[in-house]
Amino acid sequence: MQAPLLEMKQITKSFPGVRALDGVSFDLSPGEIHALVGENGAGKSTLIKILAGVYPHPEYDGEIFLDGSARCFANVRDAEKARIAVIYQELSLVKDVSVAENIFLGREPRRFGVINWEKLYSRAQQLLDDLHLAIDPLTPVRNLGIGQQQLVEIAKALSQDARIVVLDEPTAALTDAEVETLFGILNKLRARGVAMIYISHKLDEVFRISDRITVLRDGRTIGTEATSDLDEARVIAKMVGREVGQIFPEVKHERGDVIFEARNVTVEDPGVPGKLLVDRVGFTARKAEVLGIAGLMGSGRSELLMAIFGAHPGRKSAEILVDQKPVQINQPSDAIKHGIGFVTEDRKRYGLILDQTILKNMTLAGLRKLSGRFVTNEDAEAAAGERSARELRIKANSVFTIAGTLSGGNQQKVVLAKWLLTNPRVLFLDEPTRGIDVGAKQEIYAQINKLAERGLAIVLVSSELPEVLGLSDRVIVLYEGRITGEFTRGEATPEAVMSCATGHARRAA
Helix, strand or coil, X not given: CCCCCEEEEEEEEEECCEEEEEEEEEEXXXXXXXXXXXXXXXXXHHHHHHHCCCCCCCCCEEEEEECCEXXXXXXXHHHHHXXXXXXXXXXXXXXXXXXXXXXXXXXXXXXXXXXXXHHHHHHHHXXXXXXXXXXXXXXXXXXXXXXXXXXXXXXXXXXXXXXXXXXXXXXXXXXXXXXXXXXXXXXXXXXXXXXXXXXXXXXXXHHHHCCEEXXXXXXXXXXXXEHHHCCHHHHHHHHHCCCCCCCCCCCCCCCCCEEEEEEEEEEECCCCCCCEEEEEEEEEEECCEEEEEECCCCCCHHHHHHHHCCCCXXXXXXXXXXXXXXXXXXXXXXXXXXXXXXXXXXXXXXXCCCCCEHHHHHHCCCHHHHECCCCECHHHHHHHHHHHHHHHCCCCCCCCCEHHHCCHHHHHHHHHHHHHCCCCCEEEEECCXXXXXXXXXXXXXXXXXXXXXXXXXXXXXXXXXXXXXXXXXXXXXXEXXXXXXXXXXXXXXXXXXXXXXXXXXXXXX
């Protein structure tokens, strides 16, 4: 391997009460894809923010070398000038302007101080063509799907002629076809000598694309090895500090009567009148059952749950029955009143108030149960929060810790705790393990299984097919807003489910 392009030596960074990084070392060679893995809270994001100039020197200890020369970045612009580009999991695109404008935002080609629009669109088209992305540079970003927006974000980073590209969970919102497009782009960049840091919880992708893997745990470097010398079991053991056995719990649910039923759910796209996102979908959920909803991105899974919960902005119609009695749900408070909880797909946008404490977030939806007629019982609120934090093993100094400072896995546990404190009978889970590490996933899986054993009816949406198959007692499959298949646990093979997810209708249960 060539001499390192980048070396980060003995990087240490502390926040009040927490040492996020403790003497971490990392290096990167030209034309290398180096995977950085670890549980949420291991220090990956902090290390990348130091490299990107988000945390400038002297806010950390240690040294950064580029091409053998010591460098200190005072801000993000300094790092960009050093040709370091970071593509964060939370996209930073401006939705109301075009693809081309986003790619060159702040760096528009100008003539006599005026933007040269012809040159801007021409350069954007050239870049998109070079990356084999069939996206019109004139298209407003809000008209693109999440996967296409992610690819635009990558094009934006490459427009800076970056020598080092950091990709943080780049495939979280991509379809299989888009993942193939992305990997084709990364392989071309590797051939050009671009060095990349690849952060992902999807270990199958890490093993497929990376040359080396560095594992962080609790803010320390556990080790760096060639990908070819490792396997998934060894990497997971290094990440969590123990051997990880069966990922999914053994399911032994004694399913009971139907608690929840949805009939003829139809949801219209709020941006395109007449276009249906969900078309006359119906399903039931039983006591002590996990009902999995599978389907590819755009199949209408999230829209289905949002509409039932009263939270979708589009026009909708449906018949909803709880305990075989019709109920009217026009807004989320109606759903909560009828015993329905909803862990949403985007925890930061819809699930949490990030600048509030864990306790305030936990008790927000169920505050009426902890209140007197006029005043909140603060002792009861604190006791309920402490109890939930213990049960869900939330890692924090106290329930008065600000939610936004937690790792992704712990934030997800706070969202789950919030809904459990409403004492729901039906719990919707939309992508409950998105963006969290394997250790936290196992804990969430165990909680899902435990809740079903207690008698909750759980409706689970996940883009990860093994997750749906590993947790569900029964699976329904959506394609373009319609049900194309229904399977019992024994019948739900990956091949059968994926066949229905791609439009081949089949009803097997």
